[in-house]
Amino acid sequence: MSTATYNSPITVDSKRTPATVLKAFLTSPIAIASIVTIALVVIGDVVSPGFASGNQIINLLRVASFLGVLSVGQTIVMITGGGGLDLSVGKVATFAAIVSSRIMAGDNSTFVQGVIIALALCALIGLGNGLGITILGIPPFVMTLGMTGVVYGLIMVYTGGKAAGRAAPALTNLVNGKLLFGLPGVLFLWLAIAAVVTYLLRRTVFGWRVFAVGTNRLTSELSAVPVRRTVVISYIMASVFAGLGGILLVGYTESVMLDLADSYTMPSIAAVIIGGTLAAGGIGGYLGTAVGAITLTVLTSLLTTMNMGSAWRTIINGLVLVVLLSFYGRQKKLQS
Numbered sequence: 001m002s003t004a005t006y007n008s009p010i011t012v013d014s015k016r017t018p019a020t021v022l023k024a025f026l027t028s029p030i031a032i033a034s035i036v037t038i039a040l041v042v043i044g045d046v047v048s049p050g051f052a053s054g055n056q057i058i059n060l061l062r063v064a065s066f067l068g069v070l071s072v073g074q075t076i077v078m079i080t081g082g083g084g085l086d087l088s089v090g091k092v093a094t095f096a097a098i099v100s101s102r103i104m105a106g107d108n109s110t111f112v113q114g115v116i117i118a119l120a121l122c123a124l125i126g127l128g129n130g131l132g133i134t135i136l137g138i139p140p141f142v143m144t145l146g147m148t149g150v151v152y153g154l155i156m157v158y159t160g161g162k163a164a165g166r167a168a169p170a171l172t173n174l175v176n177g178k179l180l181f182g183l184p185g186v187l188f189l190w191l192a193i194a195a196v197v198t199y200l201l202r203r204t205v206f207g208w209r210v211f212a213v214g215t216n217r218l219t220s221e222l223s224a225v226p227v228r229r230t231v232v233i234s235y236i237m238a239s240v241f242a243g244l245g246g247i248l249l250v251g252y253t254e255s256v257m258l259d260l261a262d263s264y265t266m267p268s269i270a271a272v273i274i275g276g277t278l279a280a281g282g283i284g285g286y287l288g289t290a291v292g293a294i295t296l297t298v299l300t301s302l303l304t305t306m307n308m309g310s311a312w313r314t315i316i317n318g319l320v321l322v323v324l325l326s327f328y329g330r331q332k333k334l335q336s
Helices: 018-026 029-047 054-079 089-104 108-134 140-159 169-176 185-203 205-215 217-222 227-253 262-274 286-305 310-328
Strands: none
Touching (some): 029 310, 054 089, 054 185, 054 227, 054 262, 054 286, 089 108, 089 140, 089 227, 089 262, 108 140, 108 169, 108 227, 169 185, 169 227, 185 227, 205 217, 205 227, 217 227, 262 286, 262 310, 286 310
16 A cells, blocks of 8 residues: 555555455444345245235334444443443333333323433433443443443333333324335334434534544543443433334333343344444444344344244354454454
8 A cells, every 4th residue: 555645645556456355344343234134034034934024124124223223322331441331221222111101191192392301311210320330430331230220110110010002193103103115103213213323423513423432441541431320321322222213112012011122132233233333332333233133133033933933042152253253354344
C-alpha cells in the first residue's frame, strides 16, 4: 500500500482490487451470518416444505423484529466497552409490556399514553444502571443483574402477581396487520429504527463518542470526551429500546404474561456478537445485530419445527454461536 502525505487528499491502495473487496465482504460477520441464515432457511424448507414460503419468511422477520429492536441498546452498550452489557433488558421489556398493556386496556385512546409512560419508566431504569456503573463503579454485569431483581420486584408490586391488560387494537394492527405490500407495519418501523440508529452511530457526535469510549476510555477522557455521560446515555437507550421491544411483543401476543420477554436477554447479547460487535468495545454496528437477530430467529424456528427439545435447542444455539465466531477469526479483526 502506498501512503499519501498529509498534503495529499488521496491515499492510493494498490491492493484494493475487486477480488480483495469481495473476499473482505464474504469474510465479514454480516455476510457470514447472512449466508448461514439463508442456509438455515433452505434446510428448513427441506425438512418442512413451506418453511421458505413468503408468508413464513414474513412471519420470521416479524418475530425477529422484537429481538432486533430490543437489541438496539444492547449494541450501543457493548460498543462502549468496559465490559458493557445489560442483563436487565429482558425483564425491562416485560415490565414495559405490563405497564403499557395495563394502561391501554385494549383501548386506542390510551395507546400513546401507555407507550410514553412505559418508555419513561424504562428510561429511569436505564438511568439507574448508568449511574450505578459510572458513579458508584459497579461492574456492568453486577449492576444490570441486580437491576433485574429490582425490576422483578417492581413488577410484582405493580401487578400483585397477576398478569392483566391488553394491547390497544392500533398496536396489534401495527404488529400483526398488513401495512404495505402485504408486510406488517412493525417491519417498516424496524427498518426506520435501523436507519436512524446506524446514522446515529456513524454520522453524529454521540456515535463517535460511543466508539471512542469503547476504543480507549482514558484517551477519550484526555480528549475531553464526556465518558460518563456517554455511558449513562447508552444504558438509558438500552432500557428504552428494550421497553419498546417489549411493547411490540405484547402487540404480537395481544395479552401480557409476567415473564413475557424474560428469555430475550441472552439472545440480545448473542445477536450483537453474531453481528460482529466486539465484546471488548470500540468495533461494531447495528446492521450486523439486525442480521444476527434474524439468524437466531430462523434457527430457533427451524429447531422448533424439528420438534427439538429446549435443552437441545440451547446446546445447538451455543454451538452455532461458537462456529460463527470461529469463522470470524480473531475478534480484533472484526469489521462492521
